[in-house]
Amino acid sequence: MRPAMIWLCLLILATGPVVLAASSPFLAYRGPEYIAGGFAGIIALSLMLIQPLLAAGALPGLSLARARLWHRRLGGALIACTAVHVGGLYLTSPPDTLDALLLAAPTPFSVYGVLAMWGILLTGGLALLRRQIAPRIWRLAHNALALVVVAATVAHAVQITGAMELRSKWTLCLAVLGATGITLFRLRVLTPLRRRGASRG
Amino acid sequence: MLTPFYTRRSFLVTSGLAAAALAQGGLAGAARAATLAPTQSMRGGSNNYRPGAPLVDRLGSGFWVTGTVRDAASGAPLEGVRIQIWAATTLGGEREPRNHGSVLTAADGSFRLETEQIVPNFGQPHAHLAYDDGAFRTVFLRPVMPSARDTSVNADFVLARA
Known part of the structure; x- marks a missing residue:
């Protein structure tokens, strides 16, 4: 695929769901804190499509160093989105949000949202400790956390009836799972196999 | 053989x-x-409860919250029991005062309240109903609508004497 096409596809996949959610009729019945909290969640889901592509250096026209820099920046944005998501929901309905955080909510998707939240916060903490941890261990922990966060976020998002338009939500979720799965498969399965093959030579 | x-x-x-x-x-x-199992409160049923919702004829139009109230001891319908109802509707969220109202049960134990369309709130389209008047044990219900397009939701109470 030509570079321009790749960037266009990414732009449509990542921003399409946000634009469609912005036209949801439900927004008219919600307060600003609920709307902000909801969109922070949708934007976080979109960022999860870009993150593995940046980490893998799969986006054309970006050096690996620049891609990694943006990966760190978007990682920070993910933490900010998570904070706005939970904070906005808390301002909208403290009891519902506390129930979710304490794993006592009646909604089956809440537990996945809380799991993703802790995964994102732990990933942020791990990023701060990068220099103190052996690279091999650090990468394994980061990859494992990324997988948990992505799987939990998708399980959270698809069960929610809300502002997101259904088809664009499922498309984005499958794209996020695909990008994460392929990147992790290359990093943790293909690359080690190739390396072993090369050393046997 | x-x-x-x-x-x-x-x-x-x-x-x-x-x-x-x-x-x-x-x-x-x-x-x-003749003796029925009392209805248990549902998880999250009491969220955004505002005790003492006023008795109203209606809270809006186009959506119906319905149900019945029976006595656990006899199985008989209970008349004149107050059920408090609230939900997120097109008027606003669950904390919006215009979304809170009470109704009394009829002689056959049934109640119904017309409201504005209930909209998904915190990921699920649902209503809240409460019996909280002392003679029977308090019960908070949180029925979920199978579809956000539904125009009614039902919840039945079997109350046990306090």
Whole structure:
């Protein structure tokens, strides 16, 4: 695929769901804190499509160093989105949000949202400790956390009836799972196999 | 010669006994129906509850919250029991005062309240209903609509004496 096409596809996949959610009729019945909290969640889901592509250096026209820099920046944005998501929901309905955080909510998707939240916060903490941890261990922990966060976020998002338009939500979720799965498969399965093959030579 | 596993006579006897047992079980079941298992509060049922919602004729139009109230001890419908109802609707969220109201049950134990369309809130389209008036044990319900396009939701109460 030509570079321009790749960037266009990414732009449509990542921003399409946000634009469609912005036209949801439900927004008219919600307060600003609920709307902000909801969109922070949708934007976080979109960022999860870009993150593995940046980490893998799969986006054309970006050096690996620049891609990694943006990966760190978007990682920070993910933490900010998570904070706005939970904070906005808390301002909208403290009891519902506390129930979710304490794993006592009646909604089956809440537990996945809380799991993703802790995964994102732990990933942020791990990023701060990068220099103190052996690279091999650090990468394994980061990859494992990324997988948990992505799987939990998708399980959270698809069960929610809300502002997101259904088809664009499922498309984005499958794209996020695909990008994460392929990147992790290359990093943790293909690359080690190739390396072993090369050393046997 | 092979003896048949059961004879026609033994079949008649056993089936007669089985029928009698079933009939007895049925009668016992009917007698037990008089006492019903009390409805348990649902998780999150009391969220955004504002005690003492005013008695209203209606909270809006186009959507119906319905249900029945029965006594756990007798199974009989309860008349004049206050049920408090609230939900996120097109008027606003669950904390919006215009989305809170109470109704009294009719002689047949049924209640119904017309509201604005209920909209998904915190990921699920749902209503909240409460019995919280002391004579019976307090119950908070949180029925979920199968679809956000539904124009009614039902919740039944079986109340146990406090």
